[in-house]
Amino acid sequence: MKFAKIVFWGAGIWGVLALTPLYFIFDLIGRQDPPAMTHPGFYYGFAGIGLAWQFAFFVIATDPVRFRAMIIPSVLEKLGFGFPVIVLYMQRRIGAGDLALGCIDLLLGALFLVAFGATAE
Numbered sequence: 001m002k003f004a005k006i007v008f009w010g011a012g013i014w015g016v017l018a019l020t021p022l023y024f025i026f027d028l029i030g031r032q033d034p035p036a037m038t039h040p041g042f043y044y045g046f047a048g049i050g051l052a053w054q055f056a057f058f059v060i061a062t063d064p065v066r067f068r069a070m071i072i073p074s075v076l077e078k079l080g081f082g083f084p085v086i087v088l089y090m091q092r093r094i095g096a097g098d099l100a101l102g103c104i105d106l107l108l109g110a111l112f113l114v115a116f117g118a119t120a121e
Contacts, residue, residue, distance in 0.1 A: 001064055004071075004115035008061035011108045015054035018101070022047040033095075053077050064119045071116040078109030 026043060030036030037043055057074065060067040085102025088094045 001119060003118050004064035005061050007108075007111045007115045008057045008064065008074075011112070012054045012057035012061065014104070014108075015050065015057065019047055019050045019054065050081075064115060065121070068116065068119045071112055071119070075109045075112045075116070078105045078112060082106035082109060 023044070026037065026040060053074070056070065060070050060074065064071070082102045082105040085094065085099055085105075089096075089099040089102075
């Protein structure tokens with residue numbers, strides 16, 4: 001259970017640190033990686049949903065056995081970003097930096113699966 005707590009606390013902290021700046025760099029992304037984004041609702045929606053999940057990870061970390069059922073949707077949340085990033089990279093539609101972020105999510109998803117197994121009674 002200690003492993004699961006560490007994984008979910010770490011994932012939540014990482015996610016808050018990685019996602020919070022998105023609220024402040026919308027225009028900067030368009031300048032550094034053109035073209036500019038044309039759908040801010042999707043952008044901020046992604047940031048908000050992603051940030052909300054980090055707080056779900058904090059809740060799971062408080063008692064991974066009690067919240068074990070939430071580990072599976074947590075894995076899906078990580079796969080939902082990680083796999084598309086790999087596909088986009090293979091299509092040469094994104095760069096290596098974005099691929100690295102997707103791979104971090106895939107690693108966390110794998111650790112979540114290990115935590116799921118470790119919390120079985």
